[in-house]
Amino acid sequence: MAEKTEAGAVRDFERGDIEAVAQLFQETFRKSKTPSPSLIAYLEEAFFDHPWADPEVRSKVFAQADRRVSGFIGVFPSRLELDGRPLRAAFAGSMMVANPKENPLAGARLLRSFLAGPQDISLTETANSTALGMWQKAGHPLDPGYSMNWLRVLRPASAAIEVLARRLRPAKLLRPFGRIADRGAALARMTPLRPMERSASKITFRDVTRAEFGDVLPILASNYPLRPRWDDGSLSWFLEQAENKRNFGYPEWRIGSAPDGRPVAAYVYFVSPGEIGWLLQALSVPNATTDLVDDLFAHAYELGCSGIRGAAHPWLIPALMSRKTVFYGRSFYVAQARDKSLLEPIRSGQALISGLGGESWTRLIGDRFD
Known part of the structure; x- marks a missing residue:
């Protein structure tokens, strides 16, 4: 009509x-x-x-x-x-x-x-x-809560060049100099932004396949009162769509398990060595959030990222704030419903409605088409 x-x-x-x-x-x-x-x-x-x-x-x-x-x-x-x-x-x-x-x-x-x-x-x-x-x-x-974008710098010189290169493409030619500067700072132990070592956590994180990540996602999603009604077919489609966003690099699928083997945290981010990684999705049980953030930063550093950024998942904000993270406005989240009670989980930051649960899986956001 x-x-x-x-x-x-x-x-x-x-x-x-x-x-x-x-x-x-x-x-x-x-x-x-x-x-x-x-x-x-x-x-x-x-x-x-x-x-x-x-x-x-x-x-x-x-x-x-x-x-x-x-x-x-x-x-x-x-x-x-x-x-x-x-x-x-x-x-x-x-x-x-x-x-x-x-x-x-x-x-x-x-x-x-x-x-x-x-x-x-x-x-x-x-x-x-x-x-x-x-x-x-x-x-x-x-x-x-859902509009808070963030950036955690891991290698300052390289990260500064990556930010500049987003506006001036020729700045990419400076990447080798950034790597040299960051390597020198690491050797001189002048690396105040290096992520903290993984603590003696009882949660064990490991790399998994896209399919294994998909198996765990609905289990962890049940911790959020407002969440997607994924089934096997739809979830596989969203995961495949997200994996093809190669302009951000390649996806790293990670799961954290408790000592008894139960999945308690999971995240997927895109990485290209030397560049700023991008977190698509993170979710966890309440007491595993800090471990998730520590593992994310350490893993991104080990793979050579100059930094890592992401859109807001409100349950991550306290852990991010205590770990030298910069917050800024870039894209904004808005929700509307005739029945205002539907908005309560969003207002309280307990809704899984961003990333794979929102619209960030689509290649129309940030990807290139040749």
Whole structure:
């Protein structure tokens, strides 16, 4: 059903719109005119072959009077549960409008159309400052606990070069000098940011396969009252999607076990030696959080990362704060529900609704398409 105005109409995203949306994506986020065939194929896979595809919860396009697509909001349907109660959910991401000055209300109309959908709860974990302003004008503030991005520097010189290289590509040529500086500091024992040695913990962490990680994930997810309703098929699909985000490096799947063999913690992060690693997902029982963070930092250091960063998992914040971690705003989390009681686990930081449980599994966030 389309919402019509004189400037155009908001309607459901159809397969015939994929090429136009791919071009809009390239122009908005990659500053390129020509979309790659791999991006076109991925848009079809992510939005139309999604295991939780819902005919009533669809991505939206803004089509002008001449039917040209000039706006898009990507919508990923989700299945959550709150203490065993099934919930229909939807995540909104990748909102974009061509020539927003010429179409100043297109973004707001796309967001309004999304929020008017039949889902019990509407969420986004990747709102930029522009999108956040639209959510706030609609009366939905950001959630600080899930909006807290963080960075832990491990090798200062290399990390500084990596941050600079994100803005100035030629700075990558300085990487060898950064490694030399950090190596010299380590030899001189001038490494105040080196992570602490693993304590005499009773929790044992080990590398595992993607499949083993997938077996443990639902067990640990049961510690969070609001969580995804994964089954074997859907969880395998999300894990495979995440593993293919190779622009961040290669995934390291880790599980922590108690002395009796019970899984008590797990995390997956992406690593490329010398660069800043990226944490996709971490979850644990309450008394294992500190051990998880210590193992993550030590493991990333051992693999040669210059640092490690991630979006917020609120249950990690206390441990991160006590371990020389920098917090900053980059992307913002917002949640809306007609039944406000559904938001309580989010407000208390006890909802598994980010990372693999949110929308960060998709390659549209941060990956490249050749």
